Amino acid sequence: xxxxxxxxxxxxxxxxxxxxxxxxxxIAGLLEEGGVCGIPTxxxxxxxxSCKNPQAIEKIYNIKDRxxxxxxxxxxxxxxxxxxxxxxxxxxLWEFMRNVYPGGISCIVSKGNWLFKLVILISNIxxxxxxxxxxxDRVGTRDSIMIRVPDHTVTCHLCDITGPLAxxxxxxxxxxxxxxxxxxxxxxxxxxQGVLCDGDSxxxxxxxxxxxxxxxxxxxxxxxxGCVPAFKVQQIFERLxxxxx
Numbered sequence: 001x002x003x004x005x006x007x008x009x010x011x012x013x014x015x016x017x018x019x020x021x022x023x024x025x026x027i028a029g030l031l032e033e034g035g036v037c038g039i040p041t042x043x044x045x046x047x048x049x050s051c052k053n054p055q056a057i058e059k060i061y062n063i064k065d066r067x068x069x070x071x072x073x074x075x076x077x078x079x080x081x082x083x084x085x086x087x088x089x090x091x092x093l094w095e096f097m098r099n100v101y102p103g104g105i106s107c108i109v110s111k112g113n114w115l116f117k118l119v120i121l122i123s124n125i126x127x128x129x130x131x132x133x134x135x136x137d138r139v140g141t142r143d144s145i146m147i148r149v150p151d152h153t154v155t156c157h158l159c160d161i162t163g164p165l166a167x168x169x170x171x172x173x174x175x176x177x178x179x180x181x182x183x184x185x186x187x188x189x190x191x192x193q194g195v196l197c198d199g200d201s202x203x204x205x206x207x208x209x210x211x212x213x214x215x216x217x218x219x220x221x222x223x224x225x226g227c228v229p230a231f232k233v234q235q236i237f238e239r240l241x242x243x244x245x
Contacts, residue, residue: 012189015181018154018198027196028161035193036060038170038184041075042152043104043203043227044177045170045184047192048075050162051135057166058138063191066173073106073146074132074139075165076118077156082147085131087114090216092244099236100210101149102156104203104227108211111145118164132164139166144213154198169206179204203227218245 014030016023018040027037034053038045047063049056057072076082079101082089089097089109097107116131132139139145148167150156159165170178170188178184181197189195208226210233220237222230 011185013185013192014194015185015197016194018196023196024154024158024161027194028158030194031056031158031162031165033193036063036191037193038178038181038188038195039155039158039165039167040152040181040196040198040201041148041155041167042102042150043207044179044201044205045181046075046167047170047188048158048165048167051132051139051164051166052162054135054138057135060166060168063188064168064171064173066168070173071140071144071146072138072166072168073148074115075148075150075155075159075167077149077159078102079149081118081164085114085117087112092240093212093215095240095244096212096215096220096237097149099240100228100233102151103149104151104207105233106146106148106207106209108144108146108209108213108223110213111140111143115145135166146209148207152202154196158196177201177204177206208233 016026030037031048031050034056036047036049036056036059039048047060049060061068079097115136118131170184172187179201181195184195206226208228209223211221211223218241222233
């Protein structure tokens with residue numbers, strides 16, 4: 001969608017088109033400066049904050065009126081970023097993640113110091129260190145972290161520029177998900193620093209959340225059924241479990 005400066009000036013926050021590299025860089029710059037932005041994902045629109053800016057993650061809670069006890073997940077661009085950080089994951093967990101990432105599934109895994117070692121990898125070349133850093137205590141719970149690897153080129157490219165992003169659905173808590181950038185602008189535009197516009201979202205519901213903390217006991221739990229049906233997740237897991245355990 002074409003966005004000219006005249007339209008932008010009438011909106012409650014800056015907007016940028018996902019079609020343009022300049023638009024992506026504009027949103028990346030706002031995130032780097034500690035802003036909160038609405039971004040498209042492979043599911044519904046999300047609010048994003050850079051893990052370099054824990055105070056921006058705090059802002060997300062205020063913007064959404066999100067309960068403090070609800071943890072925020074992190075978004076990275078590839079499984080290879082995880083591999084490079086060397087978390088102590090079992091072969092079964094690695095295989096499960098390789099089968100569900102990238103895609104509309106979020107995995108809850110054990111938290112650890114490996115989160116500080118996440119790096120930006122482009123074509124398997126390390127460009128910079130981009131761990132969660134100061135945001136370690138602001139994402140996930142004390143012991144666990146939810147990880148998203150979206151099947152969305154623009155979202156992943158944004159993560160390649162900024163490093164890991166803290167993300168949550170772009171809607172006031174308790175209200176329906178945002179399925180178009182106009183919904184983000186209309187509902188939250190006066191509280192956030194920018195929106196990356198991509199028209200209609202790919203899905204009408206958020207990702208399916210899978211608790212993998214007991215995966216080595218042969219157990220996964222569907223915490224929230226989203227765009228990927230629970231039975232499909234279980235099918236993938238049972239197939240892998242039968243070959244590996």
